[in-house]
Amino acid sequence: MQSNRGNRLVALLVGAAASALVAGAATAQDACTEMQVFLSISPAHRDNVMSYIAPKLKEEMGVTLVAEEIGSANMVERLSAQMPNPRVTIAQWDVPIGVSACADGMCAPIDLSKAPNAGKLFDWAYTKDGDDVVVLATNVLGVGLLYNEEALKEAGIEPPTSWTDLADPSFAGRISITAPASTWGTAQLVKWAQMGGGGVDNIDPGFEFAESLMDNMHTVHTWSSEMSNLMQLGEVWLSTTGSNMGAALRAKGLPVRWVLPEEGSPVAAGGLSFVKGAPCTEAAYRYLDLYYSDEFQLLRVKDGGLASPSPTAWDKIPDETKADMDLTSKEFDKLEALDWKAINAVRPEWIERWNREIR
Amino acid sequence: MDGTSGLRRVAPLLFIAPVIVLMAAFFALPVADLLSMSFQAKHPEAGAGGFSLVNYAKILGDLWYWQMLGNSLALGFCATLTSLAIGYAVAWRLTHCGGWERTLIALACLLPIFVNVIVGILGWYILMLPFGVIQQALDALGLIHGPLRWLRSFWALVGVLTYEHVPFAVLILAASLQNVPADKIAAARILGASGPRILWTVLLPLSMPGIVASSILVFSLSVSSYLVPILITGPRGQFIPISIYSYAAELLDWNMAGALAFILLVVVVVLTYLFIALSNRLTRRGEWSMV
Incomplete structure (x- = not known):
C-alpha cells in the first residue's frame, strides 16, 4: 500500500515535470524571436530577402530572420540531421529535391489561406501531397543555352538556337555542360534523351548525346558558379544552364545571352516548403506572404533574373525589364514539365552512371 | 607518501x-x-538499420571502385615521390647554407603554408586552363592551336599536390638532416666514397626517420585530399575522396560514403604500417621507430 502511494507520488511528480517541460517548449515555440530559413543559391537571393523581408518581420513581429544560402541536397542532409526537432522553419530548395524530401515526410502542409499572396500563383506552382500543398514554386526556370555574344561575334559563329549546336565543331574546347548531380543537369539529360526517342524510362539516348559532345567539352560543371567563372575568364563560350543566369551575368558586365532551344526546354523551378515540426509557424506564414508579394517578386525578377510564378507580378513588370529578360511568360508554352517523382526514383543511378561514363 | x-x-x-x-x-x-x-543499407530490404554488408559487397565487387582506389593510391605515391625528391634537395641545402640564402629558402617553404590553400590552387588553375596563360604563350609561339587539356590531368594534380606538400616535407627532412653527424660524412669522404655512395649508404639511412615521417604525412594528405582534386580535375576526377563527397552530398547515401571512407582509411593505415616495417628492415637499424 505504502509502495503504491510512493509510486503514485513519483508518477505525479514526473507527470508534473513533463507537463512543465512541454509547457515550456510550447511557450518557446510561441515566443519565436528568431526564424531560420534555408535559401537556394541564386543571384541576389539572400540580399533581396534580407533587405525586404527581414526588416518587416523584425518590425511587425519582433522576429530576427537568419537566412543561409546552401545547395538543395545539403538542405536535405542538414534537415535530416535535425529531425525530429528541426531548427530551420523554411527550406527553399529545387522543386525536384523538395518533392523527394516531402515524400520522405520532411514537410508540413501549407495553408494558403494564411498567406493570401501565396494563394494567387499559377496553378502549376503548387505541388501537392494528397490534398496538402507541400511545395510552392518560387520562380520559373528553364534549362537552355547560355552563350558569350562578343566571343561568338569575334569568332564569326552564329548564336546557337538548338541543343545540337553544342556539338558544332566551331565550339571545340569551348562548351560546358551541367552534370546531373545538379537539378538543371538532370533536366537537361532527360531532354536529350527525349530528343533521341527516349525519356525517363530510357535515358540511354541522353547519355549518348552527352558522349557525342566530349570533343567540344571544356568542363562538366556541377555548380553554376564554376561555369560563370569560366565564362568570365573567356574560356567557355557556350554552356547549358538555367534561364536566370543570363541576366545575373549581364548584371556583372558579361556579354551573355540565354536562349531557349528550338527543341524545347525542361522546367526546373525553385521551390519553398515548410519544415515539419519546426518553430515559428506564424512568422513563416508572414514570410510566405511577403515573399509572394508583387513588390518582392518584382525585386527577384529585376535582381535575380527570374521569371515569377505570380501572374499579378507579371502585369507590373516594366517594359524595359521585360526587354532584358531571357525568359518571359510568352515563352512558358515552350517549357516542358517533367515527372520529378519518376525521375527522383532513378536519378541516383543516372548520377552514378554519369560519374563513370562521362569523362 | x-x-x-x-x-x-x-x-x-x-x-x-x-x-x-x-x-x-x-x-x-x-x-x-x-x-x-x-554496415547499413541505404534502403534496407527488411527492417531499417539492420547489419548489412551490401555497401562493401558493392565496392569490392565492382572494378570501377578498384580503379578509383588505384588512382588515389597512385596519386599518393607520385605526390610523395616528387615531394621527397624536391624536398630532400631543398632540405639539404637549407641545412648547409646560411645568411640570406637560408632565410630565403625558409621563407619560400613557409609562405605556401601561410597562404590560403584555395588562393594557392587558383593560381595553378588560371595558369593551366585549356585556354590559359600557358596555352596562350604556346599559341603565340605558333607551337599549338586549340585547347590544352592539362588542367584536368592526373599529372597536373600531382604537380599541385607536390606544390602544396613540399614545404611540410622540407621542414621535416631538414630537422632530420640536421641530426646527421658531419663527421660520418667526412669519414666516408676520407675513405674515398663517391658523392652518390655517401648519399646512398650514409645520408639516406641516417635521415630515414625524416624520410619516413614526411612520406607518411605527404602520402596520407595526398590520398585523402578532396579540395585539390575537386578544383583541379573537377567532379569528373576518379578519386575516392571525390566519390565519398558525391555519395554523401549528391546522392545522400551516407552508408556508401562511410564504406568508401573506411576502406580508404584501412588501406592507408595498412600501407603506412608496411612502409614503416619495410624501412626498418632495409635500414637494419631498429634504433629509431615510428610505430
Whole structure:
C-alpha cells in the first residue's frame, strides 16, 4: 500500500515535470524571436530577402530572420540531421529535391489561406501531397543555352538556337555542360534523351548525346558558379544552364545571352516548403506572404533574373525589364514539365552512371 | 607518501588528457559512427538499420571502385615521390647554407603554408586552363592551336599536390638532416666514397626517420585530399575522396560514403604500417621507430 502511494507520488511528480517541460517548449515555440530559413543559391537571393523581408518581420513581429544560402541536397542532409526537432522553419530548395524530401515526410502542409499572396500563383506552382500543398514554386526556370555574344561575334559563329549546336565543331574546347548531380543537369539529360526517342524510362539516348559532345567539352560543371567563372575568364563560350543566369551575368558586365532551344526546354523551378515540426509557424506564414508579394517578386525578377510564378507580378513588370529578360511568360508554352517523382526514383543511378561514363 | 606517488602517476595523464579528449570526440566517435553507418543499407530490404554488408559487397565487387582506389593510391605515391625528391634537395641545402640564402629558402617553404590553400590552387588553375596563360604563350609561339587539356590531368594534380606538400616535407627532412653527424660524412669522404655512395649508404639511412615521417604525412594528405582534386580535375576526377563527397552530398547515401571512407582509411593505415616495417628492415637499424 505504502509502495503504491510512493509510486503514485513519483508518477505525479514526473507527470508534473513533463507537463512543465512541454509547457515550456510550447511557450518557446510561441515566443519565436528568431526564424531560420534555408535559401537556394541564386543571384541576389539572400540580399533581396534580407533587405525586404527581414526588416518587416523584425518590425511587425519582433522576429530576427537568419537566412543561409546552401545547395538543395545539403538542405536535405542538414534537415535530416535535425529531425525530429528541426531548427530551420523554411527550406527553399529545387522543386525536384523538395518533392523527394516531402515524400520522405520532411514537410508540413501549407495553408494558403494564411498567406493570401501565396494563394494567387499559377496553378502549376503548387505541388501537392494528397490534398496538402507541400511545395510552392518560387520562380520559373528553364534549362537552355547560355552563350558569350562578343566571343561568338569575334569568332564569326552564329548564336546557337538548338541543343545540337553544342556539338558544332566551331565550339571545340569551348562548351560546358551541367552534370546531373545538379537539378538543371538532370533536366537537361532527360531532354536529350527525349530528343533521341527516349525519356525517363530510357535515358540511354541522353547519355549518348552527352558522349557525342566530349570533343567540344571544356568542363562538366556541377555548380553554376564554376561555369560563370569560366565564362568570365573567356574560356567557355557556350554552356547549358538555367534561364536566370543570363541576366545575373549581364548584371556583372558579361556579354551573355540565354536562349531557349528550338527543341524545347525542361522546367526546373525553385521551390519553398515548410519544415515539419519546426518553430515559428506564424512568422513563416508572414514570410510566405511577403515573399509572394508583387513588390518582392518584382525585386527577384529585376535582381535575380527570374521569371515569377505570380501572374499579378507579371502585369507590373516594366517594359524595359521585360526587354532584358531571357525568359518571359510568352515563352512558358515552350517549357516542358517533367515527372520529378519518376525521375527522383532513378536519378541516383543516372548520377552514378554519369560519374563513370562521362569523362 | 601515497598521495604524492598517486599524483606522480596521474600527472602525465593530465598532460595528454586534452589530446585524448579531442581525439575521442572529434575522431574516434565520428569514425565509429561512420563505420556503423557503412554496415547499413541505404534502403534496407527488411527492417531499417539492420547489419548489412551490401555497401562493401558493392565496392569490392565492382572494378570501377578498384580503379578509383588505384588512382588515389597512385596519386599518393607520385605526390610523395616528387615531394621527397624536391624536398630532400631543398632540405639539404637549407641545412648547409646560411645568411640570406637560408632565410630565403625558409621563407619560400613557409609562405605556401601561410597562404590560403584555395588562393594557392587558383593560381595553378588560371595558369593551366585549356585556354590559359600557358596555352596562350604556346599559341603565340605558333607551337599549338586549340585547347590544352592539362588542367584536368592526373599529372597536373600531382604537380599541385607536390606544390602544396613540399614545404611540410622540407621542414621535416631538414630537422632530420640536421641530426646527421658531419663527421660520418667526412669519414666516408676520407675513405674515398663517391658523392652518390655517401648519399646512398650514409645520408639516406641516417635521415630515414625524416624520410619516413614526411612520406607518411605527404602520402596520407595526398590520398585523402578532396579540395585539390575537386578544383583541379573537377567532379569528373576518379578519386575516392571525390566519390565519398558525391555519395554523401549528391546522392545522400551516407552508408556508401562511410564504406568508401573506411576502406580508404584501412588501406592507408595498412600501407603506412608496411612502409614503416619495410624501412626498418632495409635500414637494419631498429634504433629509431615510428610505430
